[in-house]
Amino acid sequence: MIELKKISKSYQIGQNKLEVLKSLDLSIAQGEFVSIMGPSGSGKSTLLNIMGILDDYDAGEYILSDTLIKNLSQKKAAYYRNQFLGFVFQSFNLLHFKNAMENVALPLYYQKVNRKKRNEIALEYLDRVGLKDWAEHTPSEMSGGQQQRVAIARALIGKPKVIFADEPTGALDTQTSNEVMDLFKEVNKEGITIIIVTHEDEISEMTDRVIRLRDGVIESYGY
Amino acid sequence: MIEKQKFKKIQIIHQVSFKNQLYMFDFDKWQEIIETIRRHKLRTALTAFGVFWGIFMLVLLLGAGNGLQNGVEYDFRDDAINSIWIRQGRTSIPYKGMKPGRQIQFNKEDFNAVNAQIEGIEHSTPRNYVRGDFSVVYKNKGYNFNIRCTYPGHRYVENSIVSQGRFLNDKDVSDARKVAAIGHLVAETIYEKGVDPLGTYIQIKGIPFKVIGVFKDTGGPNEMKNIYIPWSTANQAYNHQNKVHQMMVTTGDLPIEETEKMTRQIEQLFADRHRFSIEDKQAIHIFNNNERFQSILNLFAGIRGLVGFVGIGTLLAGIIGVGNIMLIIVSERTKEIGLRKALGATPNSIISMVLMESIFITSIAGYLGLLCGVGLLELMNLAIGPEGAGMFRNPEIDINLALGATAMLVIFGGLAGYLPARKAAAINPIEALREE
Numbered sequence: 001m002i003e004l005k006k007i008s009k010s011y012q013i014g015q016n017k018l019e020v021l022k023s024l025d026l027s028i029a030q031g032e033f034v035s036i037m038g039p040s041g042s043g044k045s046t047l048l049n050i051m052g053i054l055d056d057y058d059a060g061e062y063i064l065s066d067t068l069i070k071n072l073s074q075k076k077a078a079y080y081r082n083q084f085l086g087f088v089f090q091s092f093n094l095l096h097f098k099n100a101m102e103n104v105a106l107p108l109y110y111q112k113v114n115r116k117k118r119n120e121i122a123l124e125y126l127d128r129v130g131l132k133d134w135a136e137h138t139p140s141e142m143s144g145g146q147q148q149r150v151a152i153a154r155a156l157i158g159k160p161k162v163i164f165a166d167e168p169t170g171a172l173d174t175q176t177s178n179e180v181m182d183l184f185k186e187v188n189k190e191g192i193t194i195i196i197v198t199h200e201d202e203i204s205e206m207t208d209r210v211i212r213l214r215d216g217v218i219e220s221y222g223y
Numbered sequence: 224m225i226e227k228q229k230f231k232k233i234q235i236i237h238q239v240s241f242k243n244q245l246y247m248f249d250f251d252k253w254q255e256i257i258e259t260i261r262r263h264k265l266r267t268a269l270t271a272f273g274v275f276w277g278i279f280m281l282v283l284l285l286g287a288g289n290g291l292q293n294g295v296e297y298d299f300r301d302d303a304i305n306s307i308w309i310r311q312g313r314t315s316i317p318y319k320g321m322k323p324g325r326q327i328q329f330n331k332e333d334f335n336a337v338n339a340q341i342e343g344i345e346h347s348t349p350r351n352y353v354r355g356d357f358s359v360v361y362k363n364k365g366y367n368f369n370i371r372c373t374y375p376g377h378r379y380v381e382n383s384i385v386s387q388g389r390f391l392n393d394k395d396v397s398d399a400r401k402v403a404a405i406g407h408l409v410a411e412t413i414y415e416k417g418v419d420p421l422g423t424y425i426q427i428k429g430i431p432f433k434v435i436g437v438f439k440d441t442g443g444p445n446e447m448k449n450i451y452i453p454w455s456t457a458n459q460a461y462n463h464q465n466k467v468h469q470m471m472v473t474t475g476d477l478p479i480e481e482t483e484k485m486t487r488q489i490e491q492l493f494a495d496r497h498r499f500s501i502e503d504k505q506a507i508h509i510f511n512n513n514e515r516f517q518s519i520l521n522l523f524a525g526i527r528g529l530v531g532f533v534g535i536g537t538l539l540a541g542i543i544g545v546g547n548i549m550l551i552i553v554s555e556r557t558k559e560i561g562l563r564k565a566l567g568a569t570p571n572s573i574i575s576m577v578l579m580e581s582i583f584i585t586s587i588a589g590y591l592g593l594l595c596g597v598g599l600l601e602l603m604n605l606a607i608g609p610e611g612a613g614m615f616r617n618p619e620i621d622i623n624l625a626l627g628a629t630a631m632l633v634i635f636g637g638l639a640g641y642l643p644a645r646k647a648a649a650i651n652p653i654e655a656l657r658e659e
Contacts, residue, residue: 049653052653078567078568093558095562098262107566112251115251158567
């Protein structure tokens with residue numbers, strides 16, 4: 001599903017060139033449930049950005065679902081993100097002025113699904129995460145755990161092949177964290193690849209495979 | 224299996240909707256924009272008010288400027304703006320052994336000389352008054368009206384408008400006919416309703432004159448209380464002895480410099496004929512309306528300049544205000560933009576979303592400002608009435624100018640939103656979303 005071959009990425013900071021990823025190789029198969037761990041500065045975020053087609057890389061090859069992702073136009077990148085990927089963030093990032101249903105429906109807006117249809121589909125997905133009754137509520141009226149479930153529903157609605165979760169439980173207590181992770185597990189059972197970036201061992205222990213990153217290279221593949 | 228079917232359904236919808244995208248009006252997009260505006264009342268209100276106020280003030284300013292100009296122009300409606308008036312005076316400087324204080328008396332020869340020797344005259348007329356104690360009598364009733372004894376050319380000096388019959392003509396003057404053109408208010412006063420003044424006879428100082436015409440005058444009611452008779456008739460009938468009380472000429476469309484030259488030539492002509500010093504400004508009084516009008520034209524230019532300057536300033540303030548708010552809105556929405564990008568929004572769709580929102584708000588607010596401004600001007604117009612108030616009258620605006628200003632505000636407001644929107648659309652979604 002995901003093939004990274006000798007990926008390099010560096011940032012220019014003043015006169016210095018900071019190498020963040022150093023000829024990194026990684027492959028993740030379809031339906032895997034993996035976590036990526038590493039101290040800050042290890043290149044976690046950069047790796048996530050590249051895999052999420054949110055950033056470009058300098059050298060190497062990134063193949064996502066048999067498609068070479070390299071030097072894409074912004075438009076094409078947006079298209080692939082919309083078609084292949086779902087994102088879940090630490091701070092949920094729901095639009096505060098939209099209710100739960102409209103938030104979930106947003107990716108379909110960018111697929112040009114009409115309003116009535118996409119709200120219908122959004123309700124189905126809210127039902128799947130157990131929040132059908134909260135459809136008309138705005139994010140401020142919901143708990144953190146509920147908001148994250150809405151965010152997961154939003155990630156699912158576009159029928160992604162991969163879901164990237166960037167510290168998805170960072171803002172949640174242990175119990176809600178577990179609920180969210182259970183939801184991820186359920187989703188994973190349907191065959192969707194899930195990649196979680198975290199620094200919490202309790203979270204990574206719940207995944208099938210832990211990839212450890214240090215200084216821009218993979219320290220442990222977790223096999 | 225069910226999931227697969229659903230996925231297919233979405234694919235099909237995707238294809239159908241893609242066709243819809245080809246239509247000019249993307250209903251779904253507008254729905255999204257209107258929804259966003261509806262949920263952000265404060266920032267919408269702030270943007271809208273900035274634009275509304277800018278256009279509103281601009282319309283008022285332009286209206287007030289035009290009102291002032293109309294008022295001053297109205298003030299000038301009485302006499303032809305291209306006329307030169309010559310009145311007799313008294314010498315104030317000794318000249319060739321003659322003492323000062325000598326009364327200068329114009330006569331028919333002076334008038335002829337002016338017409339013969341001064342170049343550039345379009346129309347000319349002498350004007351005498353019938354003096355003494357008398358009344359205008361019609362059907363044994365006496366009335367008090369001014370009598371002016373003139374040539375046909377007088378009509379062009381005073382801007383008289385014939386409403387019935389005719390004004391004096393050359394034949395009236397050369398044959399010294401006993402005919403009279405009467406003002407509108409004269410006719411209203413002396414005739415009963417339904418009586419046709421034309422062909423009736425009125426007595427002026429005991430001499431019957433046949434009424435040949437009724438006129439109106441842009442100069443207002445007083446000008447319409449005059450009666451005009453031929454100069455030559457009065458000269459014979461009232462023993463004016465070829466004297467001329469004053470004379471007027473019009474200068475066509477000569478430029479101001481030419482009319483000033485004419486004024487000096489007339490001065491010289493009278494100084495020669497009546498033997499007074501050219502330096503003597505009291506001997507005769509020459510009044511060039513062209514000069515007065517020129518100074519008014521300069522005033523207009525000044526007003527227009529000021530209105531333009533303040534107007535551009537107002538517009539600029541509006542643009543900067545809108546730009547500022549757009550900048551704040553975009554930075555406030557950085558997170559939202561990042562998220563939309565992560566969910567599959569293209570940079571262009573982000574930019575067009577921000578732009579369409581700003582253009583939508585500014586257009587409506589600008590239009591409302593225009594409507595309220597014009598409405599207020601209309602109310603003012605109604606309040607001060609057609610007579611005007613002092614130098615202020617009929618405030619109006621060039622609607623094209625106002626529309627242009629609104630369009631400019633909308634365009635620049637959009638542009639002010641475009642630059643930060645483009646920047647926001649280019650940022651990395653992960654960065655935007657991590658920003659707390």
